[in-house]
Amino acid sequence: MHPKALLFVLAACYQSVISVNTGNGTQKDFSPLLLVSFDGFRADYLNSYTFPHLHKFFSDGVLVDQVTNVFITKTFPNHYSLATGLYAESHGILASHMYDPLTKKDFTLHNDSDPFWWNEATPIWVSVQESGYKSVAAMWPGTDVMIQNRTPTHFMKYNGKVSFRERLGNVTKWLSEDDSVKFAALYWEEPDYTGHTYGPDNTTEMAKALKKVDDDVGLLMEQLNQTGLWGKINVIITSDHGMVQCSQGRLIQLDQCVNRSSYIVVDLTPVAAIIPLIEPSDLYKKLSNCNTHMKAYMKDAIPDRLHYKNNERIQPIILVADEGWTIVQQGGLPRLGDHGYDNSLRSMHPFLAAHGPAFRKGYRKESINSVDLYPLMCHILGIPEKPNNGSFAHTRCMLVTEKCTDLAVVVGIVIGVFIVLTTITFLFRLMKNREPSSSRPFARLELQEDDDDDPLLD
Numbered sequence: 001m002h003p004k005a006l007l008f009v010l011a012a013c014y015q016s017v018i019s020v021n022t023g024n025g026t027q028k029d030f031s032p033l034l035l036v037s038f039d040g041f042r043a044d045y046l047n048s049y050t051f052p053h054l055h056k057f058f059s060d061g062v063l064v065d066q067v068t069n070v071f072i073t074k075t076f077p078n079h080y081s082l083a084t085g086l087y088a089e090s091h092g093i094l095a096s097h098m099y100d101p102l103t104k105k106d107f108t109l110h111n112d113s114d115p116f117w118w119n120e121a122t123p124i125w126v127s128v129q130e131s132g133y134k135s136v137a138a139m140w141p142g143t144d145v146m147i148q149n150r151t152p153t154h155f156m157k158y159n160g161k162v163s164f165r166e167r168l169g170n171v172t173k174w175l176s177e178d179d180s181v182k183f184a185a186l187y188w189e190e191p192d193y194t195g196h197t198y199g200p201d202n203t204t205e206m207a208k209a210l211k212k213v214d215d216d217v218g219l220l221m222e223q224l225n226q227t228g229l230w231g232k233i234n235v236i237i238t239s240d241h242g243m244v245q246c247s248q249g250r251l252i253q254l255d256q257c258v259n260r261s262s263y264i265v266v267d268l269t270p271v272a273a274i275i276p277l278i279e280p281s282d283l284y285k286k287l288s289n290c291n292t293h294m295k296a297y298m299k300d301a302i303p304d305r306l307h308y309k310n311n312e313r314i315q316p317i318i319l320v321a322d323e324g325w326t327i328v329q330q331g332g333l334p335r336l337g338d339h340g341y342d343n344s345l346r347s348m349h350p351f352l353a354a355h356g357p358a359f360r361k362g363y364r365k366e367s368i369n370s371v372d373l374y375p376l377m378c379h380i381l382g383i384p385e386k387p388n389n390g391s392f393a394h395t396r397c398m399l400v401t402e403k404c405t406d407l408a409v410v411v412g413i414v415i416g417v418f419i420v421l422t423t424i425t426f427l428f429r430l431m432k433n434r435e436p437s438s439s440r441p442f443a444r445l446e447l448q449e450d451d452d453d454d455p456l457l458d
């Protein structure tokens with residue numbers, strides 16, 4: 001086949017892909033949206049355990065096999081990224097423990113309600129209210145804090161002892177009693193708690209915890225059914241991060257490398273935030289050579305891909321442990337399972353499933369970025385996006401209103417067209433090559449006639 005002809009065919013196919021992917025995307029369904037997080041639900045649990053209820057949920061909706069979350073892969077940074085579409089350096093919730101050098105304030109998981117820490121971004125529950133609707137929440141991180149001078153219309157003050165059933169009961173009550181509630185967020189601590197306590201490699205304990213999580217998904221579907229919300233509202237079930245096994249044999253003890261009087265530790269593992277009390281470059285050198293399974297970065301040398309550099313709350317030196325390694329100052333292993341590691345690791349990725357009138361049915365997608373969820377949710381709710389690091393283009397094919405063609409089908413068509421045209425070209429050349437042998441006597445005769453004619457012309 002002529003190269004130009006092949007280019008033409010490929011260009012035509014590309015054009016057809018572009019045209020089907022640029023539908024106007026008009027979203028007319030502004031049904032309420034319920035966002036659910038099961039903390040620490042590693043994506044590949046879906047392949048290793050059975051989830052009859054969750055399977056029923058996404059088989060009639062959308063499944064994204066894995067979600068690339070944000071660094072650091074901890075609970076608070078990632079829940080705020082889901083709600084804002086921003087990397088941690090942009091929304092300001094950078095870790096479980098933070099220190100602000102300008103105000104000298106401290107942030108911990110038990111002292112998180114100062115709006116100062118959260119006000120660098122506007123979460124979706126606040127945007128929903130700015131658009132004239134109501135939002136409700138059951139213990140999603142940050143929803144019991146006054147952010148941009150608002151809390152959700154109804155919310156529950158965080159209390160880890162409150163059952164999933166009670167949290168769910170409140171959310172379904174608020175959604176079913178008031179049509180102006182457009183956004184609801186629901187948070188549950190499992191399977192994170194079991195993953196930390198026993199380690200994700202303890203399949204006996206994980207199977208028990210994951211069965212309870214699946215039963216909770218069943219309870220969610222049942223309660224939505226009973227309140228008449230099932231099939232009418234959009235539901236997204238996802239998580240903040242995965243989990244990896246740790247061990248006593250994979251400990252990095254800082255006391256063996258540096259004197260404690262030479263630094264302050266703000267956050268410890270698996271990403272440590274360090275404030276030097278001696279010459280920073282001297283401390284950096286010592287920490288760099290401490291353990292081959294830990295990388296040390298001066299703040300301005302943190303890799304761009306981590307999006308974890310441009311914020312006052314990021315300390316002068318950070319240490320990043322390799323997958324499954326734990327940083328301590330001294331002593332033993334604090335937890336058998338942990339997360340927080342590099343967000344390029346598959347073990348750190350959660351999954352996402354969605355169901356409801358806005359979503360396609362039986363649609364499966366390999367991966368998205370967690371920051372892409374925010375623009376998708378804004379689109380579903382018909383509210384304007386705040387500036388964010390996500391892209392609606394990455395998630396829009398999950399929606400039933402968007403005209404999308406499966407890329408695999410398009411590639412198949414291109415290959416099919418190429419094979420057919422190549423075959424036709426080959427057959428055409430084969431027939432053409434056979435022509436001279438059958439007509440050779442005439443050709444010779446014509447040649448002889450030409451030869452004979454030449455002298456006459458002269």
Ligand SMILES: [Zn+2]
Binds near residue numbers: 039074076192240241
């Ligand atoms: Zn978490």
